[in-house]
Amino acid sequence: MSRSRLPLPAFHPADAGAAAETLPEWDLSALYASPDDPAIERDIDAAAKAASDLAGRAKGKLEALLKGPEGAAAFAALIADYEKLQDLLGKVMSYAGLLYSGDTTDPQRMKFYGDVQEKITAISSGLLFFELEINRIDDGLIEAGFADPALAHYRPWLTDIRLDKPYQLEDRVEELFHEKSITAYSAWNRLFDETIAGLRFPVDGEELAIEPTLHLLQEADPAKRKAAAEALGKVFGDNIGIFARITNTLAKDKEISDRWRGFKDIADSRHLANRVEREVVDALVEAVQAAYPRLSHRYYQLKARWMGGETMPYWDRNAPLPGAVTRQVPWVEAKATVLDAYGRFSPRMADIARRFFDEQWIDAPVRPGKSPGAFAHPTVPSAHPYVLLNYLGRTRDVMTLAHELGHGVHQVLAGRQGALMAPTPLTLAETASVFGEMLTFQSLLRSAATPAEKRTLLASKIEDMLNTVVRQIAFYSFERKVHAARREGELTADRINEAWLSVQGESLGPAITFGPGYETFWAYIPHFIHSPFYVYAYAFGDCLVNSLYAVFETAEAGFQDKYFAMLEAGGTKHHKELLQPFGLDASDPAFWQMGLSVIERMIGELEALDAEIARQR
Missing domain, CATH: 1.20.140.70 (Oligopeptidase f, N-terminal domain)
Incomplete structure (x- = not known):
């Protein structure tokens, strides 16, 4: 199954107007x-x-x-x-x-x-x-x-x-x-899924599944955020032995396979599957790590001041900004927003995305036991893709809808290549999803009625980009530490916890403080279990799309045709071939700097906008 987004915090369904809606459920009869x-x-x-x-x-x-x-x-x-x-x-x-x-x-x-x-x-x-x-x-x-x-x-x-x-x-x-x-690994994958789905987190007298508990981390009420974070840490801690066992077993299973096959580096099998050179990934990782101070450290220091101090606890990292302009987004509006954004780029793109709504290819409600997060599954070319969401009605959920529909459009277009050549390497699989998300964000930003609303949107987008680029490269660094250490022997849960805190501190910076319990938050990340080293593909895709969108903003007629040709190629072309028509080259170190500079520029825009709002008060 093609997994896409990690479970991202949004809010508690009990407080959601969106929860009262009848949300679409997929029809698997195809x-x-x-x-x-x-x-x-x-x-x-x-x-x-x-x-x-x-x-x-x-x-x-x-x-x-x-x-x-x-x-x-x-x-x-x-x-x-x-x-x-x-x-x-x-x-x-x-x-x-x-x-x-x-x-x-x-x-x-x-x-x-x-x-x-x-x-x-x-x-x-x-x-x-x-x-x-x-x-x-x-x-x-x-x-x-x-x-x-x-x-x-x-x-x-x-x-x-x-x-x-x-x-x-x-x-x-x-x-x-x-x-x-x-x-072997498939059995451990299932054990992880079933364990995560079966956990219940006590928050304010309720026993919540993981998805609504994670969503509470973006509640406006700081007490709810803290309660959710502490519940997550406690329950993960109570079950950390099984998560450590799963991690140890799968890391050893991979080491055995890699050793028999002759892979030299612990991530080489993933690079091969992604059809991307190790040197290209290393250049991406080095560029992002070097940019930590300019990106995540800078933004979270800014946010900490907005939250009222020089530092803020980890459960405030995805919290709404004080005075943030937020509202519930009904499903019908989310649908219209995404289709309109897609249609402005290309009616063809909107027409393909519309089929997901009209033909019941989307499963949107939150249900007990349902897989957390979101994904688009291509199934097979003789059928069509399906999208799974956990829609709770915030702007971030609208962006997730745009993201997954981007995957879906890509999968529909690539399907013409047939079952053997439609699948796209993970590094390119995120291209259409992140591009669709960017189209939707820019559309929302243009329609913002006030500087305060624009500030909220801009901050939310920056946080999503930091989650996609900085956080995913930190995840990749964490996986490297764990898999490298596992080659020397079995790891205790404490050892894994230490590796997690190390990369989190390095990537998020001094403005974020980590209290007891956070050391276990590695335990719920499904990508570590299902697809080792998958996570750098998010950063690859986001930086690629930032560069691609910059080309689109100044492109003459014909960009859309090149874009659709890239998606239709499926897995038939290497990233060099796909990017060449746009004048881009992922093997050039400047390529990654171009993508990262987009995030840096947006943080600068947010600082300027914040100063403007302060002057108007």
């Missing part, structure tokens, strides 16, 4: 009618038969087939069959995953998800040979085959998977790794 739909078993059986048939025709025969009389055309036909099979398997697994995310505490959904996962894993184990065997074919033979248009269609995919060639193991070992995944 996949299957229900968990009891006979089509599920039929498709699983059909997939098993097709996988067995493909293995019979192809296993141990690919190179000979490519050299044979039908050559590249026959080889391309096999790839096309493999692609159809991947789409079918993905359809079944997508349905199980989406159904499970709607209530991760429901025993029936848990069982259904686990059973489907086991069946799909068993089938896909029999298909592992296909890509492994392709990577044993001589490069020259495959290159010659591209003269045939049918095989040339799959050039990006073949080029892409052959990047994995130095790290692949013999077939039986790959099969073992794959089959044991359901009792």
Whole structure:
């Protein structure tokens, strides 16, 4: 499942006007009618038969087939069959995953998800040979085959998977790794999800799930923020042993896999999956860390003064500013705001996004057991994406809607590349989402009626950008510390807590004070569990979009066409190829400075606006 945003604080649903609305729930019937739909078993059986048939025709025969009389055309036909099979398997697994995310505490959904996962894993184990065997074919033979248009269609995919060639193991070992995944990292992922969903946090006499508790951290009432923070710290602390066990196990599991495959750096497997060079990521990390004083330290010192002191407790980091102009945003208004912003950029973009509302591709309400945060799931090209939100009616929720719909638009456009080439590396997967968010923010800013309202919007956007860039690079640094230390032996919870506080202090600066309990806040971050080292993709995407939006603001006609061509490419092009039409290059250190300077400039604008408001008083 393609996860997007971390759970971000907003507010308590009991106080929300938005909670009284009837919010949309998704209709999964484009996949299957229900968990009891006979089509599920039929498709699983059909997939098993097709996988067995493909293995019979192809296993141990690919190179000979490519050299044979039908050559590249026959080889391309096999790839096309493999692609159809991947789409079918993905359809079944997508349905199980989406159904499970709607209530991760429901025993029936848990069982259904686990059973489907086991069946799909068993089938896909029999298909592992296909890509492994392709990577044993001589490069020259495959290159010659591209003269045939049918095989040339799959050039990006073949080029892409052959990047994995130095790290692949013999077939039986790959099969073992794959089959044991359901009792290894996948099982620990499920344990994490179910543990988090089952936790309850006592706040002011109520027992709250994690999502509404996190939302309280942006309440206007400081007592509520403090109570929520202390409840989070206490419950995380009471359960820190299990979170430490999950973290230790998954870090060791990754180390074993990396060692067998020959990866040198602890994040190299993620860089490879993202199709981005380690040097590019290192340049991003260094640029952001060097900018901490100019960005997060500067902003939080400013905010601390607004909050009435030289420092502020960690639970005030995402608090509303004193006197902030805030209001509830009904769902119908959120929808109109995002579609209008998208439409101003391109009617085509708004038309695609509108389908998510009209055809019930969005699940918006907060429900007990529902996955926290938000994501857009591409499912498979033969169906369509779905968006999960926990909508509570603040401006930040509107921005999250814009963010996830950006993912959805991207996934719809990339779907034409087919099941093998539609998926986009994580570093580029955030491009459309952050761009859609920026379009929506700029639209809201233009419509701000007063300097005070503009100040509120600007501060909120800066905080989101700091959460996306500075905080995610700090998360990446934390993961590096944990995974590096785990190679030396098992880590105590205290050791993990120390690593967390270290990177938080470095990144957030001296204006934020950390009280007892905050040392455990690493425990709820799902990306550490589901996708190690995923988090730098957020910073990559945000800085990329900042640079891209700067080009858009001064671009002549034709920008939109280039933008849609970039999204439609899916995973068929490297970041250098995708950015070249815009005159951008992520391998250039100046590229990251350009993106970071946008945040720095916005902080300067906020300071100037604040001074203007003070003069008017």
